[in-house]
Amino acid sequence: VYAGRHTAAIDRYREARRRFQEVGASPFIVDLGLWEVFQRFPLPLNDLIGHTEWVNAIGFSPDGTRAISAGNDKAVILWEVATGRKIRIFDGHRDTVACVAFSPDGSLAVSGGFDRMLHLWEVETGRIVQDFVGHEGWVRSVAFCPDGKFLLSGGNDRIVRLWNVTTGRESARFEGHENYVTQVACSPDGKQILAASYDGTILIWNREDGRRLQRLQIGSDYELKNIAFSPDGRHVVSGTAEASMKLWDLATGQEIRTFTGRGKRVCTARFSPEGNRLLTGNYDGTVDLWETETGRLIRTYQGHRDAVCTLAFSPQDDLFLSGSYDRHIKLWSLLPPPGLRAVQAHEGTITSTALSPDGRLGLSGGSDGRVRLWDMATTRLLRTWWGGELPVEAVAFSPDGQRIAAGGGDREIRIWDPATGREETRLSGHEGDILSLAFSPDGKRLLSGGKDHLLKLWDPATGQEIRTFSGHTHWVDAVAFSPSGTRIASGSHDKTVRIWDVEGGLLHTLIGHERAVRTVTFSADGTRLFSGGQDHTIRVWDVETGREIRKITGHSEWVRQVLFAPLPLISLLISAGNDATIRFWDAQSGREWRNLTEGKGAVTALAFDAVRRRMLSGGEDGMLHFWDFSPTQNDRETQIETLVQRLQKNANDAEALVELAGWYALHAAWPQALSTLRHSAEIGNDSLPSLLLARAAWFSGDLPAAREAFLDARARGEAPARYLDLCLQALTKREEER
Numbered sequence: 047v048y049a050g051r052h053t054a055a056i057d058r059y060r061e062a063r064r065r066f067q068e069v070g071a072s073p074f075i076v077d078l079g080l081w082e083v084f085q086r087f088p089l090p091l092n093d094l095i096g097h098t099e100w101v102n103a104i105g106f107s108p109d110g111t112r113a114i115s116a117g118n119d120k121a122v123i124l125w126e127v128a129t130g131r132k133i134r135i136f137d138g139h140r141d142t143v144a145c146v147a148f149s150p151d152g153s154l155a156v157s158g159g160f161d162r163m164l165h166l167w168e169v170e171t172g173r174i175v176q177d178f179v180g181h182e183g184w185v186r187s188v189a190f191c192p193d194g195k196f197l198l199s200g201g202n203d204r205i206v207r208l209w210n211v212t213t214g215r216e217s218a219r220f221e222g223h224e225n226y227v228t229q230v231a232c233s234p235d236g237k238q239i240l241a242a243s244y245d246g247t248i249l250i251w252n253r254e255d256g257r258r259l260q261r262l263q264i265g266s267d268y269e270l271k272n273i274a275f276s277p278d279g280r281h282v283v284s285g286t287a288e289a290s291m292k293l294w295d296l297a298t299g300q301e302i303r304t305f306t307g308r309g310k311r312v313c314t315a316r317f318s319p320e321g322n323r324l325l326t327g328n329y330d331g332t333v334d335l336w337e338t339e340t341g342r343l344i345r346t347y348q349g350h351r352d353a354v355c356t357l358a359f360s361p362q363d364d365l366f367l368s369g370s371y372d373r374h375i376k377l378w379s380l381l382p383p384p385g386l387r388a389v390q391a392h393e394g395t396i397t398s399t400a401l402s403p404d405g406r407l408g409l410s411g412g413s414d415g416r417v418r419l420w421d422m423a424t425t426r427l428l429r430t431w432w433g434g435e436l437p438v439e440a441v442a443f444s445p446d447g448q449r450i451a452a453g454g455g456d457r458e459i460r461i462w463d464p465a466t467g468r469e470e471t472r473l474s475g476h477e478g479d480i481l482s483l484a485f486s487p488d489g490k491r492l493l494s495g496g497k498d499h500l501l502k503l504w505d506p507a508t509g510q511e512i513r514t515f516s517g518h519t520h521w522v523d524a525v526a527f528s529p530s531g532t533r534i535a536s537g538s539h540d541k542t543v544r545i546w547d548v549e550g551g552l553l554h555t556l557i558g559h560e561r562a563v564r565t566v567t568f569s570a571d572g573t574r575l576f577s578g579g580q581d582h583t584i585r586v587w588d589v590e591t592g593r594e595i596r597k598i599t600g601h602s603e604w605v606r607q608v609l610f611a612p613l614p615l616i617s618l619l620i621s622a623g624n625d626a627t628i629r630f631w632d633a634q635s636g637r638e639w640r641n642l643t644e645g646k647g648a649v650t651a652l653a654f655d656a657v658r659r660r661m662l663s664g665g666e667d668g669m670l671h672f673w674d675f676s677p678t679q680n681d682r683e684t685q686i687e688t689l690v691q692r693l694q695k696n697a698n699d700a701e702a703l704v705e706l707a708g709w710y711a712l713h714a715a716w717p718q719a720l721s722t723l724r725h726s727a728e729i730g731n732d733s734l735p736s737l738l739l740a741r742a743a744w745f746s747g748d749l750p751a752a753r754e755a756f757l758d759a760r761a762r763g764e765a766p767a768r769y770l771d772l773c774l775q776a777l778t779k780r781e782e783e784r
Contacts, residue, residue, distance in 0.1 A: 047083055055083050064688060072613035074659065074675070078630065078640050081385050081675050087348045088383045091365070091737075091765055092130040094375035096123050101369030103145045103356050108152040110360045111772055112169075113367055115375055116143035122157045124169065127365075127377065128772035134172045138165045144201075145187050150194040154211070158185030164199055166211065176214040180207060183226075191232045198239065200227030206241045208253070220251045222258055233279040240282075240296075242273045248282060250296065262299040264292075274315040274324070276338075283324060285312040291326055293338070303341045310334070316357040316366075323380075325366060327354030333368050335380070347378050364766035377769075384764045387425050387672045391418060396664025397454075398441045399651040405658035407464065409450060410651070410670055411438035417452045419464055422660055424761040425672050429467050431460070440483040440494075449506060451492055453480030459494060461506055471509040475502055482525045484534075491548075493534055495522030501536055503548070513550050518542070524565045528572040533589070535575050537563030543577045545589060554592030558585050564605060569633065570612035576619060576633075578605030584621055586636070598636040601625050607652040618656075622649035622663060698729045704738075711738060716745035737764045740773070749781055 047055045059080045066073040099118035106113055112133070113125045122136035122143055141160040148155050154175065158164045164178035164185055183202025190197045191208075196217060200206045206220040206227055225244035232239060238259065239251045250260040264273075264284050272285035281302070282294050291305040291312055310328040317324055323344070324336040331350040336343055352371035359366050359380075369375045392412030400409040401422070408420040417438055419429040436455025443450060449470070453459040459473035459480060478497030485492055491512070492504040501515035501522055520539035527534055533553070534546045543556040543563055561580035568575055574595070575587040584598040584605055603624030610633060611618040617633040628649055630639040651664035661673035689709065692702040703726035710719035720742035727734055740755035753774065760770040 047079070047086060056080065059083065060688070064692075067692075069615065071615035074613055074618070074656075075616065075630070075639050077659070077675055082640075082642075085383050085385055087346060088379065090347075090349050090376040090378050091769060092127075092377040094125050094130045094132075094367075094377065095373075096125075096132045096135075097121060097373045097375070099373060100371045101356060101373060101375055102143065104358045104367045104369045104375060105147055105155075106358050106360050106367065107148050107169075108150060108361055110362050110365070110768065111775070112152075113358070113375070114146050114148060114155050114169075115369060116146040116157055116159070117369075117373070118142045120159070122146060122155070122165075122167070124155075124172075125375075126776060127360075128769065128776040130377070136165070136167050136172050136174075138174055139163065144185060147188050147190055147197075149190050149211075150192065154194075156188050156190070156197055158188045158199055158201070160184045162201075164188065164197075164209070166214075176211065178207075178209045178214055178216075180216050181205075186226065186228055187230045189230050189232060192234060192236045198230040198232060200230040200241055202226045204243070206230055206239060206251075208239070218253070218256055220249070220256060220258075222249050222261070223247065229273050229275070231275040231279070234277065238279065240275055240279065242282070242284075248273075248296070260296070260299075262294070262296065264294060264299075272312050272314050274317050276317045276321045277319055278321055281321070283315050283317070285315070285326075291315060291324075291336075293341075305334075305336050305341050305343075313353050313355045314357055316359060318359050319361060319363050323363075325357045325359070327357050327368060327370075329353040331370065331372070333357065333366075333378070345382075349376055350374060360768070362766075362768045364768045379766050379769065381763070381766050384762065385674050387763050388669050389425050389427075389672075390668055391420075391427075391664065391670035392416060392668040394437070394668055395666040396651050396668060396670060397437060397439050399653040399662045399664050399670070400441050400443045401653045401655050401660065401662055402443050402447045402464075403445055404447060405655040405660050407443075407447070408653070408662040408670075408672070409441045409443060410662070410664055411441040411452055411454070412664075412668065413437040414668075415454070417441055417450070417462075419450070420662075420670070420672075422662070422672060425763065426761070429464070431462055431467070431469075434458075436479075439479060439481050442483040442485055442492075444485045444506070445487060445489040449485075449489070451483050451485070451506065453483055453494060453496075455479045457496070459483065459492070459504070461492075461509075471506070473504050473506075473509050473511070475511050475514075476500065478521075481521060481523050484525045484527050486527050487529060487531045491527075491531070493525045493527060495525040495536055497521045499538075501525060501534070501546070503534075515546055515550065515552075517544060517552055517555075520562075523563060524577075526566045526568055528568045528589070529570060530572055533572070535566045535568065535577075537566040537577050537579070539563075541579075543575065543585075543587065545575065545592065554589075556585075556587050556592055556594070558594050558597070559583070565608045567608050567610045569610050569617065574633075576608050576610060578608040578621055578623075580604045582623075584608055584619065584631070584636075586633075596636050598631060600629060600631075600638050600641075601627065603648070606648065606650055609652060609654050611654055611656040613656060620652065620654050620661075622652040624648035626665075628652065628661075628663060700726045700729055703729075704734065707742065708735075708738060711742060714745075716742050720746045720748065720751075735764065736762055744777065744780075749777060749784075753777055 063073040063076040097117040103116045124133040143159040146157045155167045162181045166176035185201040204223045208218040223243035229242040248262045293302040314327040333347040335345045350370040356369040394413035398411040417431040434456040438454040476496040480496045482495040492506040499518045503513040518538040524537035539562040545554040559579040563579040565578045586596040601623040605623045607622045609620045619631040619633045628642045647666045653662045659675040663671045707719040707722040736759035744752035
């Protein structure tokens with residue numbers, strides 16, 4: 047994974063997954079690894095197949111619905127972006143086509159090639175409107191001026207030419223380069239002409255009188271083969287022989303920063319429409335996405351089998367196209383992969399999170415005094431409760447999902463019906479802020495802990511206080527019920543963990559933490575207790591004897607939350623802390639399995655559903671993160687023999703069925719993909735990849751089902767909304783044609 051060899055990583059993980067399943071162990075740890083692969087290397091949304099040789103140039107239409115490409119096969123091709131459908135081929139060039147561009151209004155396109163010709167095409171008909179004759183060598187770059195009335199071209203004859211689009215005549219020429227011109231551009235105001243060359247320079251001219259305004263010596267010949275001008279015309283990025291990119295200020299000629307990857311040679315680069323992001327296509331077949339302001343590598347896209355030599359951002363800045371020597375054009379999403387999504391949920395710190403028993407709903411409480419209910423599949427906000435002016439410190443779902451409890455700075459516990467939003471009752475009795483809540487396993491009791499150093503046991507149905515537990519000498523930060531409901535545990539700012547009999551007797555006082563204890567949780571069998579605290583450690587205790595079994599270290603700051611996740615043959619601990627990490631541990635040995643970084647600040651709240659592999663976490667920045675570890679990315683290559691063996695053992699293996707559907711889709715067997723996905727749904731799989739289902743339904747002719755699946759994919763955030771809207775528009779056209 048970390049070497050960027052994602053295909054090899056997937057093969058190893060799948061082999062590991064098979065071995066886990068053979069012995070009846072949960073493959074969740076393996077799936078975490080696969081999840082990370084797909085986060086690092088997202089899948090393409092579409093593959094545009096049509097060129098028979100290298101793809102040299104691509105571009106989006108101004109409305110983002112179409113794309114145009116050019117290649118060594120002398121072809122210029124117009125595509126429908128949503129479907130990857132080839133609309134038409136523009137036939138006219140007699141040699142390699144090196145460059146292509148849409149006019150600002152999208153009605154025309156220009157292409158230039160090694161035949162020294164520039165052709166102007168009418169996009170709707172494919173008719174040649176104008177030929178531009180004059181270059182004495184290969185044409186390498188073309189660009190329209192902002193007004194669409196003129197266009198620029200440059201190439202091997204070292205001359206930049208300005209052409210009148212209407213007449214086809216050369217209006218001006220700009221000279222001064224001593225080697226091939228590799229890139230031409232017009233400033234956003236149309237007043238300046240920019241060009242880069244193999245001579246290592248960038249020249250800038252005044253368009254009106256042809257006067258040269260500036261000459262910038264950027265670097266060697268190599269560096270000016272792969273450059274990109276920023277949309278505002280103020281910056282340029284260029285490649286280096288040291289496998290990095292440099293950002294330059296065009297006004298001063300000063301280097302601003304360097305974008306350094308993992309030793310990759312860069313073939314091409316492109317700025318986003320806003321100029322805040324940069325794409326680089328590399329000779330190893332990968333594409334890197336960078337943050338322009340900081341030089342930070344955001345994400346790597348890997349899918350091509352040869353050098354990526356051309357790139358294009360969509361006008362809406364949510365998609366991009368990559369073209370390669372492997373003859374393929376791929377459409378990618380610029381959004382983070384769907385396995386992790388984030389929303390600004392609260393105005394202050396998220397203090398607590400919880401998941402409903404069926405895993406469909408998430409709950410968050412914040413320092414802004416609000417409690418919010420969320421749809422875990424779509425991240426949609428369903429309901430907001432006002433918890434008062436003071437912070438909400440704790441939230442909890444009842445085991446049957448019929449009640450929600452929340453407590454905080456107003457010293458009251460409110461209980462609501464999540465279905466109706468109605469407040470059922472309020473529990474009063476604490477004389478300090480309420481910091482922690484927990485329902486008993488049968489849901490008939492509610493436990494609370496607070497700044498008054500007390501624990502209180504309540505009847506949530508009547509609001510009656512049943513019992514008070516006293517003994518702590520500082521705030522009670524954490525409370526938990528044992529699985530049997532007969533014992534309770536508490537963690538406190540007094541550095542101790544206490545185990546109580548639910549009837550009121552103190553059984554053990556556990557001493558070991560060196561600072562405040564922030565979280566406690568029982569193992570599934572109730573024999574062990576886990577605690578985490580401000581001393582950066584997790585402690586494992588024997589419930590019966592009170593003996594400390596193990597101290598687990600790894601966090602570099604406070605441990606805010608520890609959860610126990612029982613899985614077949616493997617039990618996990620999941621912890622979150624102020625060091626901005628979420629860590630997965632082997633609960634038996636204390637070995638750390640995986641470390642996920644949530645963001646830049648402390649992870650202050652965490653909830654996990656082991657059955658549905660969903661997680662909800664919150665931070666001090668008010669961001670709520672929705673994690674989905676279910677293996678839904680299944681249209682990569684997969685071993686069909688392994689799938690057959692799995693399905694022979696269990697014909698209702700829902701995950702194997704989804705993988706099989708992905709294999710069918712990869713080989714364009716759409717009816718089989720659709721029937722396989724539907725079978726998976728019939729046996730209870732509620733996590734089908736909606737985008738795959740939509741494509742299978744579409745290409746199988748079931749347009750209503752395709753529409754429903756595309757809408758579901760948009761609700762789930764499986765692809766950029768703009769792309770899915772394009773798919774729905776194309777679907778509407780097909781329905782009208784029918």
